[in-house]
Amino acid sequence: MSEAxxxxxxxxxxxxxxxxxxLLKGLAIPGYQVPFxxxxxxxxxxxxxxxxxxxxxCLTPEDCLKVIDQGADDTTNAVxxxxxxxxxxxxxxxxxxxxxxxxxxxHRIPEQALTEGQILVYQVPIPEPLRFLEPRESxxxxxxxxEEYGLMHVKLYEDIARHGxxxxxxxxxVKVEGRYVMDPSPxxxxxxxxxxxxxxIQLFGAGREQRIxxxxxxxxxxxxxxxxxxxxxxxxxxxxxxxxxAQSYLDEVIxxxxxxxxxxxxxxxxxxSRRADGLRGRLSPEEAA
Amino acid sequence: xMGSHMTFPAETPPLATPETPLLRVEGLGKFYxxxxxxxxVCFDLFPGEVLGIVGESGSGKSTLLSCLAGFLEAxxxxxxxxxxxxxxxxxxxxxxxxxxxxxxxHQNPRDGLRMGVSAGGNVxxxxxxxxxRNYGSIRDTxxxxxxxxxxxxxxxxxxxxxxxxxMQQRLQIARNLVTGPRLVFMxxxxxxxxxxxxxxxxxxxxGLVRDMGLSVxxxxxxxxxxxxxxxxxxxxxDGHVIEQGLTDQVLDDPQAAYTQLLVSxxxxx
Amino acid sequence: xxxxxxxxxxxxxxxxxxxxxxxxxxxxxxxxxGECVALTGASGAGxxxxxxxxYGNYLAASGVIRVGGLDVVRAAPREIIAxxxxxxxxxxxxxxxxxxxxxxxxxxxxxxxxxxxQAEAFARAEDLLRxxxxxxxxxxxxxxxxxxxxxxxxxxxRGFAHDYPALLLDxxxxxxxxxxxxxxxxLIADAKARGAAxxxxxxxxxxxxxxxxxxxxxxxxxxxxxx
Numbered sequence: 001m002s003e004a005x006x007x008x009x010x011x012x013x014x015x016x017x018x019x020x021x022x023l024l025k026g027l028a029i030p031g032y033q034v035p036f037x038x039x040x041x042x043x044x045x046x047x048x049x050x051x052x053x054x055x056x057x058c059l060t061p062e063d064c065l066k067v068i069d070q071g072a073d074d075t076t077n078a079v080x081x082x083x084x085x086x087x088x089x090x091x092x093x094x095x096x097x098x099x100x101x102x103x104x105x106x107h108r109i110p111e112q113a114l115t116e117g118q119i120l121v122y123q124v125p126i127p128e129p130l131r132f133l134e135p136r137e138s139x140x141x142x143x144x145x146x147e148e149y150g151l152m153h154v155k156l157y158e159d160i161a162r163h164g165x166x167x168x169x170x171x172x173x174v175k176v177e178g179r180y181v182m183d184p185s186p187x188x189x190x191x192x193x194x195x196x197x198x199x200x201i202q203l204f205g206a207g208r209e210q211r212i213x214x215x216x217x218x219x220x221x222x223x224x225x226x227x228x229x230x231x232x233x234x235x236x237x238x239x240x241x242x243x244x245x246a247q248s249y250l251d252e253v254i255x256x257x258x259x260x261x262x263x264x265x266x267x268x269x270x271x272x273s274r275r276a277d278g279l280r281g282r283l284s285p286e287e288a289a
Numbered sequence: 290x291m292g293s294h295m296t297f298p299a300e301t302p303p304l305a306t307p308e309t310p311l312l313r314v315e316g317l318g319k320f321y322x323x324x325x326x327x328x329x330v331c332f333d334l335f336p337g338e339v340l341g342i343v344g345e346s347g348s349g350k351s352t353l354l355s356c357l358a359g360f361l362e363a364x365x366x367x368x369x370x371x372x373x374x375x376x377x378x379x380x381x382x383x384x385x386x387x388x389x390x391x392x393x394x395h396q397n398p399r400d401g402l403r404m405g406v407s408a409g410g411n412v413x414x415x416x417x418x419x420x421x422r423n424y425g426s427i428r429d430t431x432x433x434x435x436x437x438x439x440x441x442x443x444x445x446x447x448x449x450x451x452x453x454x455x456m457q458q459r460l461q462i463a464r465n466l467v468t469g470p471r472l473v474f475m476x477x478x479x480x481x482x483x484x485x486x487x488x489x490x491x492x493x494x495x496g497l498v499r500d501m502g503l504s505v506x507x508x509x510x511x512x513x514x515x516x517x518x519x520x521x522x523x524x525x526x527d528g529h530v531i532e533q534g535l536t537d538q539v540l541d542d543p544q545a546a547y548t549q550l551l552v553s554x555x556x557x558x
Numbered sequence: 559x560x561x562x563x564x565x566x567x568x569x570x571x572x573x574x575x576x577x578x579x580x581x582x583x584x585x586x587x588x589x590x591x592g593e594c595v596a597l598t599g600a601s602g603a604g605x606x607x608x609x610x611x612x613y614g615n616y617l618a619a620s621g622v623i624r625v626g627g628l629d630v631v632r633a634a635p636r637e638i639i640a641x642x643x644x645x646x647x648x649x650x651x652x653x654x655x656x657x658x659x660x661x662x663x664x665x666x667x668x669x670x671x672x673x674x675x676q677a678e679a680f681a682r683a684e685d686l687l688r689x690x691x692x693x694x695x696x697x698x699x700x701x702x703x704x705x706x707x708x709x710x711x712x713x714x715x716r717g718f719a720h721d722y723p724a725l726l727l728d729x730x731x732x733x734x735x736x737x738x739x740x741x742x743x744x745l746i747a748d749a750k751a752r753g754a755a756x757x758x759x760x761x762x763x764x765x766x767x768x769x770x771x772x773x774x775x776x777x778x779x780x781x782x783x784x785x
Contacts (some may be wrong), residue, residue, distance in 0.1 A: 133403060146381045150388075150418025153411050154403070158419065159423055160447050161407055226424040335636050488657040493646030495656060499671060517656050521635045535614055535635040542616040553573065 002026040009056040009089040015039055019212070023203060026214035033127050033144070038210040042091030048081060048106055048200045049207030051123035057102045058119055058203070059085065064092045066100035070168040071108040071249070071266035078106075095269050107170070109191040114200035122185040124206035127213065129173045149181045152224055160229055169234065174221045181224070182213060185283035189223065190233045190249045196221030238263040240249060243274035244281040303381045311371060311472060311504050314356075318365035326352035330366070332523060332533065336471070339498060339505040341519030341536060343512060343551070349528035350508045356395050357362060359383050359507065370472070382439050388418050392465035396477035398457035401464070402423055402449045408435060409445040415468045434463040438493060450498050455486035458468035459493065465498060465555050475507040479514055512555055516540055524548045559724050560589040560612065565621030565631075567604075567611060567783070581607055583781035586620065589776055591632035591723070594746065594756040596770040599777040605759045608776055609726050612757065613648050614638040623722055643671055648726045649717035653701060654707040661687065661695045661704075661712055662731030668720045678729050679719075689741050693744050698776075725749055727758035731765045743769055 007013065015037075021185065022036035041049040059065065065085055069078040071153040073095040081160055082093050094100050104121040114120060130140040130281060133151045143151070152173050159167045170210060172189035175197075176182050185204060195202065202215040215221065225231040236250045241262040250263040262283050265271035275284070291459055295514035305453070310333035319326035324399070329351035334340055342350045355361040357368060359375060361549075368375045370390075375383055395401035412431040421427050432442045443501040449457050458478065465473065479487040480492070495518060498505055509515050515522055516536055524545065532545040543549045559602060565585035571577045582604050597605040610616040612623055614630045623630040626645045628637055642648070647668075656662050661677045662683050663670075669679035690711040696704065701712040710733055717725070731739045731748070739762075746769045749756060760766035766773070 014404075133406065146384055148384065148418065150414055150416075153417040153422070154414050155408060157413055157424065158406060158410050159426065161409055165381075225422075227422050228425050286486075338636060338639075345764075485657075492656045492659050517652075520639050533619070537615050537636055538617055541610070542569075543615065544570070549572050 005231045008061070008261075009059045009085065009091075010042075010129050011053065011056045015053075016057040018185045020211055020213040022056065023214060026203070026212050027201070027216045029180075029213050030047070030159070030219050031174075031180030031213060033211045033213050035210055038207045041207065043084075045208040046125065047077060047120075047288065048123035050086070050205030050209075050212075051104050051121050051155050051207075052081060052205075053207060054121045054205035054212065055085065055102060058102055058121065059089050059091055061085065061089070061091065063101045064094050064096065064268075065089075066094050066103045067105075068103065068110070068267075068269075068270045069106045069109060070251070071110070071270075072268045074268060079252050080147070085174040093173045096273070097267075097269050107186050107188075108249070108266060109187055110161070111192045111245075111265070113194075113274075114198060116199045118200040120198075120200050122187075122202065122204045124183070124185045124204045124211070125208075127183055127204065127206040127209050127211040129171075130285055144180060147179065149175070152181050153226070156224060156229075166225065166229055166231070169241075172231075175217065175224060177220050178222075182221075184221075188235070188249055189231070190235045192221075192223045192231070193221075193233055236263050239281060240265045240271060240274075241281040242281040243271045243277070243284075244249065244269070245274060252272050290418075291463055293355045296465035297373040299338040309355045309372075309502065310334055310369075312459060312506075313369040314357065314366065316366035316367070317353070317363055317368060319352050319355060319361060319363050319479045320365075320419055321443040325349070325451060326361075326436070327356070327525070327528045330530055332530075333422050334472075334504050334506065336504055337498075339507065339520045341507045341522045342525060343478055343510060344504065344525035345510060346553075348525040350525045351527070353525070355446070355475055358391070359387060369479075389468050390471045392473045393469075394458075394461055394465055394473065394478045396480040398449065398551055399452070400459060404449050407446045407448055408440065411449065411464045412467050415464065419468060423441075430467060431463075437497070438463040439489075445515075453486075455478050455482055457488060458482065458490060460493070462490075463496070466501065466503075469501065471502075471504060473503050473505045475505060477511075478507065479509070479511065494518060512540060512552065524551065559591050559593075559761040560587070560757060561622070561624040562608075562612070563622040563624075564586040565608075565611065565623060565779075566615065567607060568619050571640075582776075582779045584613075585609060585776070585779040589724075589755040589757055591753040591755050592750050593772070594706075594750055595704065595757060595768045596699060596766045596773045597757065597759050597785070600626060602708045604776045606728065608779070609757065610726060613642070613646065613726055622651060625766075629754060633766060643668070646724045647717050647720065647722035649714055649728060649730050651710070651713075651728050654714045655701060656750050657702050658700050660698045661692065661701045664701055664712060665715045665719055667714060672720060674699075682719055683715065687712075690715050691738055691741070700771065706760045707735070709776045711738060712735065714742055714745070718749070719753070722750070723754055725754050726758045727760075728754060729759055731760065739765065 022034045026034045031282050041052055060087060067078045067082040069075040080158050085091055086093055097112045102119045106123045109204050128140055130143055130151055132155055134140050170188050171183055171186045172192055174184055177210055200216050201217055204213045223231040238250055239246045240248060240250060242264050245265055248265045251266045253262050255262055312331055314332050314336040317330040318328040330353055344350045356363040409431040410429060412434050413427040415425050432445060435442055435445060440456055440459060449460055479490055507518055519536045522536045523530050523538040526547045532539060532548045542551055543552050562585055563687055568578055568580040569580040574709055591721055599605055607616060611618050618631045628641050665683035665686060666679035669682060697699050701709055743765060
């Protein structure tokens with residue numbers, strides 16, 4: 001079958017409308033998990049079916065799409081999804097954060113501050129932050145409804161009791177506008193501060209679990225903590241070995257069998273832009289050469 | 290900062306005094322189709338009183354307890370807690386009550402504990418649920434409570450799974466009493482325990498009841514437990530209360546035929 | 559302090575063909591403050607039954623039992639509990655306690671129930687235990703393992719821990735040696751001196767003669783047997 005045989009952005013219009021309704025509801029009630037009728041997508045669960053459906057419902061022919069996986073534009077997952085929309089929607093794509101109108105992401109928020117008019121779509125594996133301690137969906141829904149969030153702190157308490165500090169380093173729970181406790185998807189807690197007060201629209205899609213939730217621009221988002229163990233965004237204590245950035249989230253890369261390793265920005269676009277501007281890190285190939 | 294609505298209500302309704310009941314139950318009934326769970330149950334519970342509910346399996350005592358604690362929706366009657374009908378109360382308020390002023394001790398500690406959470410986390414949960422946000426003070430309170438239920442403080446980070454049955458039950462009690470409730474429901478709290486462990490738990494419960502001025506409703510089929518813990522006794526059969534009165538009076542001078550049978554059926558040791 | 563009018567009692571044995579056994583009728587009795595009255599009568603005449611009715615342990619069929627102004631026959635359970643806590647003490651023949659509780663606490667319990675500070679309650683308990691010759695090394699042990707005589711003395715100590723305005727004594731000197739018997743008689747005399755109204759059953763006639771002001775033969779309250 002040719003690409004032309006698909007509806008724009010793969011999903012049929014009725015499905016997209018259903019998803020948009022869920023998105024609008026989610027935006028109206030920030031942090032609240034809206035059930036939606038997730039469709040089978042031509043990719044396995046866990047590959048971003050929720051995010052893909054949300055992106056499909058948001059795309060217009062004029063949009064410019066960027067897809068990242070762990071911050072990188074060039075990983076399998078990101079490449080596949082980008083190609084998917086190039087073929088089914090024919091939209092322009094980019095690797096530059098600033099150029100994109102829609103960004104689908106797995107596990108990261110871009111380093112470069114987003115702006116008004118941009119949409120950030122998260123792929124979410126487990127939307128329910130309370131599941132760790134309360135497996136009954138009927139009960140967790142009631143807990144959200146009645147704002148019974150003591151359990152969330154029990155999880156953090158257990159962390160401190162066992163590790164001396166809150167060891168949760170990704171999917172770190174947040175409270176939205178003082179009301180709903182939300183799972184920010186498995187982004188590193190380093191990214192948590194970017195969730196709140198963000199100029200972009202942030203949409204979260206969980207395909208297998210059939211849930212959508214959202215943060216409208218400039219929403220208050222607070223990471224849960226204790227008075228005597230305050231939330232601390234953390235990253236590897238290094239600068240990027242390629243671009244020298246001190247304030248970006250880093251991936252650790254093993255370079256040989258003798259314990260050699262390097263730290264590089266997980267956000268490939270951010271790193272490349274800095275290098276294009278002439279910034280250099282400890283192991284920049286240009287310098288080694 | 291916004292959030293943290295989960296604090297104790299600022300204005301507290303007037304305390305029940307020894308002259309006004311903490312809990313008043315009027316014509317309470319629960320029906321499973323044509324079958325009666327419990328019917329026409331009426332009683333007052335005053336501050337500091339321990340009411341025992343005895344009867345054989347299927348007599349309706351557990352159904353009654355579940356209706357009182359809000360686990361089951363009653364079909365008839367009223368349950369007035371400090372003058373307010375809990376059946377007419379909104380769910381958030383009722384659940385708030387059950388986390389603060391009420392407590393429920395299950396027969397099986399596994400039903401009342403989070404088995405995957407440390408002892409300290411179990412005890413701290415109710416504190417965190419009402420807004421405690423200081424790790425150090427939560428842990429101090431948990432340590433104190435473990436001591437009060439005779440669990441060594443160094444076990445604070447162990448999971449309940451690593452505890453004996455008696456310890457689990459004591460942990461469940463600590464977890465329930467940490468917020469200083471006024472009304473405690475207990476369903477066969479010594480049920481699954483060895484007699485020696487039972488005695489220790491009974492002693493502990495008596496001390497806590499006295500020191501904290503707790504009102505308790507305890508369901509048990511063990512008349513010896515009822516005698517040692519309860520001030521008053523209610524005897525149930527086929528969903529109805531057939532006799533109630535002072536515990537030792539009901540046990541030593543039972544009036545109803547069934548109570549006489551029940552009392553005379555106990556093996557003497 | 560203790561006033562009984564026209565009291566009657568019967569037992570209905572539902573599980574033995576519903577037999578109704580009247581055991582008391584027209585009982586009448588008045589005990590003033592500072593007075594000790596002995597109940598007498600043959601075994602089975604109803605001494606213990608009367609005592610148990612005064613304590614609220616047995617339910618009366620009709621009549622009035624007034625203890626310190628409260629009619630025990632009609633009182634709500636919690637009123638009787640308050641009465642027992644504050645006004646009416648009872649030394650039974652048998653010790654009934656939670657196993658494992660140390661003797662010191664068992665004796666101090668009536669005071670703790672009244673909200674007295676633990677130190678004060680324990681001091682009083684230890685004083686009584688000492689007077690009743692319970693060796694100090696036993697104080698931290700549960701009395702459930704003690705001999706009959708020791709248990710009886712623990713029971714007495716517990717009964718006298720609080721200065722009840724009214725006291726019921728069921729064979730307080732039974733199974734005691736001479737020295738301890740003398741201590742108990744002292745305790746009773748002290749209680750009388752501070753104004754307690756006391757009703758007792760004493761098979762020990764010498765003891766009865768020493769502490770009791772009057773005797774009431776409960777045989778007079780026995781209903782005419784249905785032939």
